[in-house]
Amino acid sequence: MMRKCGGCDHTDLQSLFSLGDIPPVNAFLLPSEVKNEIGYPLELFFCKECTLIQLGDCVPPEKLFSNYLHLSSASESNIQHLKEVADWVAERDSKKLQDKKVLEIGSNDGTLLSFLKNHTANVVGMDPAQNLAAEAKKRGVRTYTDFFLQESAAKLVKTEGQFDWIVALNVVPHTPQFISLLKGARGALAPGGRMMIEGAYVVETILNGQFDTIYHEHVYNFSIHSLNYAMKRVGLQILDVEIIPTQGTSFRVLLARDDDPEQASGNLKKLLGEEKQKGMTDVKTLAKAAEKIKAFPDQLKAKLKELRKKSASPIIGLGAPARGVVILNYCKLNTDDLQYIIDDTVLKQGRLTPGVHIPVAGWDHAPIQPGQVFLLLSWNYRKEMIKKLNQRQIQGTLLIPFPHLEEVKIG
Ligand SMILES: [Zn+2]
Incomplete structure (x- = not known):
């Protein structure tokens, strides 16, 4: 079967390098489970059309996220980060978050939403992991147990209506059908609403030979170029982008519907220029990293x-x-x-x-x-x-x- 880019559907993909066959990196085993372990290839490809760097093969998400052992609340520095994210969202909204409806995609154990509850009572989470939904419930966070994609998003909107804020931390790069996720988010975002996503910003580190962010959960390694391409495709626009020191280096992107009148800040243009200069959109520079x-x-x-x-x-x-x-x-x-x-x-x-x-x-x-x-x-x-x-x-x-x-x- 011809490989297709997950971002733009083009078939012009070039292999960069392979790390071999590795089992899902979060599937820690009991000794009795060793015999059933399966490795999956980790090979990275570059799309010449939209510049998106992506894995060639995807592990079915049910295998990765249905019984997830990574708790948001497990590390003190992650809790601090989520507190900071909650404050960031609250400060971004000039009309105050009070009475606003907030959705978190990939809400994990509800830690972030429990902080956002200090600003508004209307918080809802969606996460596919059964074991985490129970943890979230203990924090008083309503959680739908599902993968957030176009179809489940439409269902959610029927029940809950549209949202003023959507937050998705380390979710978009993890989702094989991320275009479907973003289309779902576009449909769930109220007019004038805002969306914020974060994810590993590692194209430059991969260029420097740092390969350890490449694993099955990270289906996509976004540059701002490839993100921008995808957002335009689904009817969203980037208003602002920051590079932050979370988990090595991450992007934090503020989005709005494409019918929103607000103009993008200068940061977007600046970063796009820097990426070009560093060769992050150039397949030859990437091949050298191998x-x-x-x-x-x-x-x-x-x-x-x-x-x-x-x-x-x-x-x-x-x-x-x-x-x-x-x-x-x-x-x-x-x-x-x-x-x-x-x-x-x-x-x-x-x-x-x-x-x-x-x-x-x-x-x-x-x-x-x-x-x-x-x-x-x-x-x-x-x-x-x-x-x-x-x-x-x-x-x-x-x-x-x-x-x-x-x-x-x-x-
Ligand atoms: Zn592409």
């Missing part, structure tokens, strides 16, 4: 080997986020390389990392010896992690994979 990415596993393994020789005990992984699972699988690190991984997410503890099957445990799993070497897999929470190590008076070495392979002494 060389760096191919060289990374040998560099990391050589460094781990060198550190292991100097250390009395086996190396421990720190954090088991999705991006860490990509690093582990692409570099084929296993229990010979990392004895176990420490992660605060209780739902991951006692399970094995997808693909390479390294056990995940809490901080109390075993006493940590002086001189311990750690591989920091959640390197985007670097400051938070170093603070935690210092609080625990741990002395040793931290190997940080990105943005550059780096050794940091702690304690």
